[in-house]
Amino acid sequence: MLELAILGLLQEAPMHGYELRKELTAKLGAIRAAISYGSLYPTLRRLQAAGWITEAAETSATAEEVPALTSRRGRVVYTITAEGKERFAQLIAQTGPETYGDTGFGVHFAFFSRTDRATRLRILEGRRRTIEERREGLRDMLGRAAERLDAYTLELQRHGLEACEREVRWLEELIANERSGRAPTVPDDGTAGGRREDNSPPPPGESRNERP
């Protein structure tokens, strides 16, 4: 999952680790708290070893006049390679069970503007199915097995059930929008008129593989 997210972000611009973490946190803020460096750096190492990204030490730009002298450990800037872009396209298009879990779905969704519409629909529907199953499980629990659980556990289930129902409704809307070829619109937060009409996702057709 981290691999996908990193590849996706580096496609927008080269970055160093710290910056990458901040962008990651911004983009995935709704999903997970913050990515740990204990995950980030080893993953960057792995991606570099695989050839998906290259790392370049940032030197003082002019020349290496004073190399020693408080050996400045410059920032390491990571850049995605052509193979990395291919890898990203492959990862973003392939959907498995983990694509529909909370984290997996969130990461995929965050890169929907780089995903073709067919895949977007596949993912949204898979997610809906997953949540519907979770919802049914909770409903069963609140029905049949209710007397085995204490009041607090029951309340937790109730709250979880409600969250499931809301998410299914949200997904329905997104799916309807996708089918009609529209951008994701805010459902209506009281003030009429959408948020902004530019920066909409690629109108139906292509999406990935615009030239570097």
Added chain:
Amino acid sequence: MLELAILGLLQEAPMHGYELRKELTAKLGAIRAAISYGSLYPTLRRLQAAGWITEAAETSATAEEVPALTSRRGRVVYTITAEGKERFAQLIAQTGPETYGDTGFGVHFAFFSRTDRATRLRILEGRRRTIEERREGLRDMLGRAAERLDAYTLELQRHGLEACEREVRWLEELIANERSGRAPTVPDDGTAGGRREDNSPPPPGESRNERP
């Protein structure tokens, strides 16, 4: 987290691994999908090594007449020890930052009927604070940094923000109920009259440490 959940469940009855997993999944169904055996068995081993639980192989009850002959690998039943109960009480009462994360909070909440009221309040308020901070982060993002993000990411944030707002409201209700000494009541699902008036949590005072 798993440690706490296992100790809590075994306090209700001795169980073998498979059963434990099912109960765990039932009790925490609203929080996480299902506990992996790859976590469960190693944790059980660890708990046993620490002396919090004991494991007893289940033999055929009558006698070991036919010991060989398709060596029946009986189920292993785990039982909590007195030290284990102490450990549970300690874990349930101690609150740290991880208590307020999604998983940590869910597990603690699921055992609220074994938690004293002061601790319940502390946890609910800590959780509220955590969610409020997440909410503020999302609001900032949707305000200041909105133009840097694409429409899909924005929509994800919006949905996350709404979830935060709902959870804060839910927590407010729970906190108010705790303060007034009432059990968690269903907010009103249309049909008047509560679900069931028995099995309410311990009225104000004691809660843990009822004799075995």
Added chain:
DNA sequence: GTGCGATGTATCGGTCCGATACATCGCGGT
């Protein structure tokens, strides 16, 4: 001039997951 918070890179131990393997039991289909 000095402390201190933000920036920045990096490792280590530990928790938990997903895939996999293997064995038994009861039941329905043929």
Added chain:
DNA sequence: ACCGCGATGTATCGGACCGATACATCGCAC
């Protein structure tokens, strides 16, 4: 009468990710 197959049941292994920790530099406020 037999067979398969899904539920029950125990267990391991590699890998992903986290939290704590360490260490160094920069800019700026006091």
